[in-house]
Amino acid sequence: MPELQVLVVDDEPAVRQVMAAAIAKAGYAVDSAASAQEALTRLDQTPYDVVLSDVFMPVMDGIELLRRARERGHAATFIMVTAFSSVDSAIDAIKAGAWDYITKPVRREEIVHRLEQIEAVRGLREENRALRSMVLGGGAAGQPYTFQAPAMLATERLISRVAPTDSTVLVTGESGTGKGVTARRLHQLSGRRDGPFVPVNCAAIPDNLIESELFGHTKGAFTSADKARRGLFVQADHGTLFLDEIGELPLALQTKLLHVLEAKEVRPLGSEQSRKVDVRIVAATNRDLPAMVAAGTFREDLFFRLSVFQIPMPPLRERRADLPALLRHLLAQRTQPSGATQVLGIEPEAEDLLLAYAWPGNLRQLENVLHRAAILADGDCITVADLAPEVVRGAMPAGVHAAPIGSAPPPRGPEAALPSLEPPLEPPHEATLRERVRRFEIGLIRRAIDEAGGDRRIAAQRLGIGLSSLYRKLEEDERGQRADPVDRLDKADEGPGAARA
Structure with missing residues (x-):
């Protein structure tokens, strides 16, 4: 991944130089601008990844710089710097689209930590675009996935049933399964589609700001509250409020959120008056909320209030039937690094390994693996050599070890035979990698069924696959055996007596 390009904006030369030196020492590319106007000119010329900007500057302040940068289509991540611990300016910055804010005097460690966080989540934008395209349709050829x-x-049926209602929905699932896209779909398929969709990441807002962010505040409610603020509940009136990472909400806020959900009214900080709001709540989490309830870190009554209707997002390992079409859908949306418009293909052996892998990182990991493979691909097709080593190793059956990338090819012939399973395998030099993987897979499935006393449901659970996938693989194997010319030749060699047996 290319290094971050950072632009430091501050009207004080000493501060600007100190911050730029700290960023450069951490290994990032850095430029500086003495004013917001100069920063806009630089943004027009260079696609910076991060802008570290002072809030209070003459002529144009940092928040106005952020707004104008967004109007011009610049997607740089903004971190705002202020000499005053002003909650109001921090809220202004976050509402305008800032990723975070820090206060002066700025420590080098704090700057580097923020940049490392941004670097760690850079892939999320690509993932969100891919997930949105997958769920809402619109592939390269105009065909929806x-x-x-x-x-x-089953998840799609749940979405179609609950979307037209005003029911509160809790979307659960591992990271990278598309919970945020599902929340947006629920809004778009509802009668509130013409109203606002307001997402908020409960884990991204500091604890001392989240109450004001959700419920708003009056002028003078606290230090630096020099004007009244509408909260996100009011902003989402007649629409949908998406509470992402709800499991990270502090306990004190959980009580106040429960009251708002039950009373359907909010009271801004510092106000004695409540305001009615008509808001649909969709929440999401990758945490185990029942376990948090048992541990006392999440209110049981709030959990029941949020989980009126639950939609579990299945991990990719439980959606293997989607993988073949999903691979082609993702590849159709990406061009080769050279800029060629030809869609990359994928060799059968490489596809087999991708289909056999468990994908613990779900769609995010799949997208990243295909991105890496597209960069490494020499021709118009992704091969096994282009796949990430951990995917190749993880997709191999037990006892099979992939050779290191760049090493000599393994020997062929009887000495290269793979470990045997029941039923016995054909000589490996007569089978492709696809066939060898298939036979190992079916051998493992049949062994798991035997060990489960013939109970295929238990066997599927132990193997970590769906029951329908297990049946499909058994049916495919039976069809393959009926069509296998080598198998028919072996039976003919056994003679008529063997055939009758």
């Missing part, structure tokens, strides 16, 4: 896996089809 359609689900095939039973788990995702």
Whole structure:
């Protein structure tokens, strides 16, 4: 991944030089600007990844710089710097689209930590675009992606049933499964589609700001509150409020949130008057909320209030039937690094390994693996050599070890035979990698069924696959055996007596 390009904006030369030196020492590319106007000119010329800007500057302040940068289409991540611990200016910055803010005097460690955080989540933008395209449709060829896996089809049915209602929805699932996109779909398929959709990441707002952010405040409610503020509940009136990472909400705020959900009214900080709001709540989390309830870190009554209707987002390992079409859908949306418009293909052996991998990082990991493979691909097709080593190793059956990238090819012939399973395998030099993986897979499935006493449901659970996937693989194996010319030749060699047996 290319290093971050950072632009430091501050009207004080000494501060500007100190921050730029700290960023350069941490290994990032850095430029500086003495004013917001100069910063806009530099942004027009260079696609900076991060802008570290002072808030209070003459002529044009940092928040106005952020707004104008967004109007011009610049996607740089903004971190605002202020000499005053002003809650009001911090809220202004976050509402205008700032990623975070820090106060002066700025410590080098704090700047570097923020940049490292941004660097760690840079892939999320790509992931969100991919997920949105996958769920809402619109591939490179104009064809929407359609689900095939039973788990995702069941999720789609839940979405279609609950979306037209005003029911509170809790979307659960691992990171990277598309919870945020599902929340937006619920809004777009509802009667509130013409109203606002207001997302808020409960984990991204400091504890001392989140109450004011959600409920608003009056002028003079606290130090630096020099004007009244509407909260996100009021902003989402007649629309949908998406509370992402709800499991990170502090306990004190959970009580106040529960009251708002039950009374359907909010009281801004410092006010004695409540205001009615008509808001649909969609919450999401990758945490185990029932376990948090048992541990006393999440209110039980709030959990029941939020989980009126639950939508679990299945991980990718439970959606293997979607993978073949999903791979092609993602590849169709990306061009080769050279800029060629030809869509990359994928060799059968590489596809087999991708289909066999467990994908613990879900769609985010799949997108990143394909991005890496597209960069490494020499021709118009992704090969096994282009895949990440951890994917190749993780997709191999037990006892099979992939050779290091760049090493000599393994020997062929009987000495290269793979470990045997029941039923016995054909000589490996007569089978492609696809066939060898398939036979190992079916051998593992049959062994798991035997060990489960013939109970295929238990076998599927132990193997970490869906029951429908297990049946499909058994059916594919039976069809393959009927069509396998080598198998028919072996039976002919056994003679008529063997055939009758």
